[in-house]
Amino acid sequence: MRQHFLKTIVATGLGLSMALVQAAPAEENRDELKIGFMGVFSGGQAALGQDSYDGFMLYLKNNGGKLGNRPVDVLKADAQIKPVVGVQQAKRLIGKDGVPIVVGVTFSNVMLAVHGPITKKEVFLIGTNAGPSQIAGKECSPYFFSTSYQNDQKAESMGSYAKSQGYKRIITMVPNYQSGFDFVSGFKRYYQAPLLDEIYTPLDQQDFSAELAKIASEQPDAVYVFYPGGLGVNFLRQYQQAGLLGKIPVLSTSTTDAINLPAQRDSALGVVTSPVWGPDLDNAANKKFVAEFEKEYKRIPSDFAAQSYDGAQLLDSAIKKVKGHVEDKAAFMAALKQADFPSVRGDFKFGNNNFPIQDLSIFEVVKDDQGRFNLKKIATPLKAQQDAYHQDCPMQ
Template sequence: MKSSLRRTVPALVALAACAAATQVHAQTTPVKIGFLGELSGPQAAVGQDQYDGFMLVVERNGGKLGGVPVQVIKEDSQLKPEVANLAVRKLVEKDNVQFITGVSFSNIMLAVHKYVTDKKVFLIGSNAGPSQIAGAQCSAYQFITSWQGDQAAEAVGKYAADKGYKRVVVMAPNYQAGKDIITGFKRQYKGSLAGEMYTPLNQLDFSAELTQVSADKPDAVFAFYPGGLGITFARQYQQAGLSKSTPLLSAFIADATTLPALRDAALGMISGGFWAPDFSNAASKQFVADFERKYKRTPSNYAAQSYDAALLLDSALAKVKGNVADKPAVMAALKAGEFSSVRGSFKFNNNNFPIQDMHVMQVVKDDGGQFALKTIATPLKGLVDAYHDKCPLK
């Protein structure tokens, strides 16, 4: 009996030491996170704001999320699906990331979504929200902290209907997000369309289209042109004299990344979204203050939704104590969405897209003479996206 005990005690001590060493290793080995975004070209401000919003949380936490060290590996999609595909394969197969976040444009999301989620890598999308992945192509490994692509436009469509506009021209780039956003506007707008125009994603001269708008004499124009495209479009809209006669309703033209360049060209413009820098809840106020202190500029919605992505990961990693190998536990922790969002309350629907209020903002000059977004209405509260019932997730 004593001999047996003598053999057992050292074995137990060895097992305990091994477990302790494993725990220490788990706590000191960084969790790897891939960031994929549009970081070059005319749309670079979108991806940069996403990256800066995410890193604000990481750096504020001393390089940790959920109390565990993280390593963020950044890749530029260049707005090219083939480049994005190579980048995610590198992140997954060479860098062995456990999470991918960012993803700025819908054509990029559609290019990488199936590969990433089939590999059971968690995709924490912080901008693109195409209808396909909200519906039939949804995945239990996707968690979107921004919006489904129709939603901001739905709020503007409801605003246009409430204003009594009878004839509206709609305009957008000819790619998935453009089609989703026009669909969203039409879902809530009950008047007639004076015109529906889709332009190439890289088009920078809108003179022909704006000449047609002038001829159509609509009550208003609704347009979606993100990043640098929006700056070019809004300036040409003003130069054509349309800003004096025809209200410009928009989604993702006027935001903190574009207002410093747009200035008077954006004054009075209407915009839809889930958040604006004038929100008064505590999480939003802290985010805006911290972002402005660190980056010396006002954050955009792109930064806000990416900041929320970092907070979501922070809460999930804390729940699982950094054990990312337990994928069901990580999935459950992400699904719970227990963090203080800049938008206020946060809840995922069955398709892992947020259920959220959608607001309308107007570009104004603030007390300091700066151009800013002022929240003027909340046309849609607790909005559920139009595609969730096509998603097989419960």
């Protein structure tokens, strides 16, 4: 039944995208539009949610507080890193607040919990960070659109890079939850060689001394890690203190970025990482975004901010196409699918499962010309890459 519903929506909603957008009501809806923004805004990972929120709000502010010429009221919802809290917040946003659109979601365990309750109510969910494999495949929904990535994508680019560097003995080390599983799977898919070891640690673990002692003993060619936010600060500091930095290369995903580089500093120098965006990407939209963000917030933006900025651009374009009438769900869905906006990543389009098809690059931590710890693009191993799960999605 669900697969039949998805195919019906696609056939009637997306297959006639241009006609539906053109058929949107002629009069413009200028009533205030409520949008929910869900992220982690408390605890040790709050900086990730805040950077996402700041990127979204930057575009909104510079666009006169409107998206698609319609005034917007953004309602923040702190899901923490707890699926049960995320579901509670989703129900509040959809029920009490009556939002037709929810944006954000920082962690994959929360995304897996809220994706169904939101999209099954035919509320649009614009994911600006978490991209677990399940919602890219069999559990895909025409009401979900991602302006970030499917989790495996970032790891796939690093796996491809590791293979090109000739590393033969690699240890992976990630938290024991959905994103960690996806990142290891993606890395192995393109590394295409047996791993020396796979280490999984509790999501709240702060002391990595035992694992680092094991790495020092096994002497791999490189270590591939995923430790977001404060976990990444602790990991790299301890890695440096253990005398491993500069001896065993660190390949990373979402471990070092503009959020935690000010705290990591020298402990991150030379580390390579694989976000889908970097501050030095050479296109006009990105240069504008970086300049605006640094002026507004007095700091370098992260990929969390960039992905949410793109989320705001996507909504602005789509709401404009339907003249503010997001209530016309088929037309709004078709307008979102067109992804008619200048992404800070350059070329951007949606695949059949509404996840991006995009270039995947590798960046190195360096000191920039202002003496700041920053990211510099060094390679683009995968171009116009579609995620590995899209063929399992019944949408066409």
